[in-house]
Amino acid sequence: MKLGELGERKIVNDIIEKFSIPYDDCAFIDMNDEYLLITTDIVYEKTHFPMGVKPYHIGWYSIAVNISDIASKGGELMGFVSSIALPRNTEKDFLDEILNGMEECMKKYGGKIVGGDTKEADLITIAITAFGKVKKDEAIRRKGARVGDAVYVTGWLGRGASLLQKNYDELLIIHPRIKEGRILAKSKNVSCCMDISDGLASSLYQLMKINNVGFQIYASELPLRNIAKTMENPLEYALYHGGDYELLFTLPEEKGERIERKIACKKIGEVIEENKIYIVEDGDKKEMENRGYEHFSHNKNY
């Protein structure tokens, strides 16, 4: 059996089971009254970046996606180690621009690179590991959603539409919700949270499995990015395309208003008991499809 026939999520599931890894955005490492948070993401020239993308974008994105994972656990960012593999014929200026993208993202969102490794490869591959910390009583996990909780999302959805327009500033200069994550953590009201890198639908299905609950989501409540609104079917981009890096979280209904005053976020639905995910559109309720951006899959959205 080849990996291409299995798909990313099956492969990841197998690894997670083999090593008994808890299914979350970061690992939680016990450090007295805090958790050390640690997460890694590997980005690969050919898979992640359309032809013609700028090296600055690659650098920014590779740091930002890792910050997003720390953000989703309510963490404070501490730093990064970076493993960079590059072709021998890469121009030094190109590498410098990757590093500039990394640097600018860190200037804006915090953390610093404390170590790394640089090797030769045929195509650009960057693996960043971010680490941070969170007080134990503020930590937010993927598990914890309760029936009746409100479902929220930060910011706006549908960034994936920018790929079609080759708007790489919009697609790749993502703004991880590290400040919002800290506010959610300090509120101590959030029952579960993850970032939605592979699409809202895919994230909801992952939370459904972990929490043994379901979700009812209202299409009219989804906060759409302007770039998605220009498309024929904005919902397609909001639900099934990757690249949004917003925080998807649940909390008791009555706590929502207070959070809404503090950060840009929107209630999009509620947690239900039935193990299904419904999308309600124009009074019509149907099951949300379980698809999203997946590596090794034959059905990529981008």
Place this chain on the structure above:
Amino acid sequence: MKLGELGERKIVNDIIEKFSIPYDDCAFIDMNDEYLLITTDIVYEKTHFPMGVKPYHIGWYSIAVNISDIASKGGELMGFVSSIALPRNTEKDFLDEILNGMEECMKKYGGKIVGGDTKEADLITIAITAFGKVKKDEAIRRKGARVGDAVYVTGWLGRGASLLQKNYDELLIIHPRIKEGRILAKSKNVSCCMDISDGLASSLYQLMKINNVGFQIYASELPLRNIAKTMENPLEYALYHGGDYELLFTLPEEKGERIERKIACKKIGEVIEENKIYIVEDGDKKEMENRGYEHFSHNKNY
């Protein structure tokens, strides 16, 4: 200017300067009375692994080289995150054998994988980040060598010779000196230490620069692996080839005997004031060449 014209060490130096990264095997992160140690290594199918190497070897090696960095700072191993990029047409069995290699290495030397990322790529690329901890008063750095200190190395040198014999068990099933590193740390006598992944000469030149000292090394004292002894010029493999992953350390002359009773190690020379590195062979003293295994370099040893 292309990276291939610069060579790995120049590229790494530029990155280190840009981000003000201290030059050591691990980053040291302040955590009350301990340091969090964090390090990353990226291994790439084509660069690191000769054709025909087993996936089990790849898995073991990718974990072991990271353990070696924690070992060189005297650290206790805590865990790993793994970023794995693989071609879509990789057989699932092949991935499973990589994971088995990782697992066996962790069973032997400690730590567990607490998180990761899996993506698609054209060639196998594995970036492991290891983290560990060390008490502040036990931590060992690259900087600290004093004139007159004895120079030691653990184990045996010249593993690189096994490549020529296609003995991949010898080449890649490396045994990181994590136990030895802890003993050195607890002794509180070691003045500096690093692991010698790119060859003894290369490591000595790095320590020379950091410590503003020199070294005099005795060829007759170098502990050679059996596989190197079978070669026409064993010294070539002991000094200039990568892959040994032994600990190179310095300590006051009079503390050496006690350490020698506790771990397999050998005195190979001493720290001198002059900023030069000499190798003494058959009464003949000459400067050691400043070369070793280097990525992006046109002059690879393997």
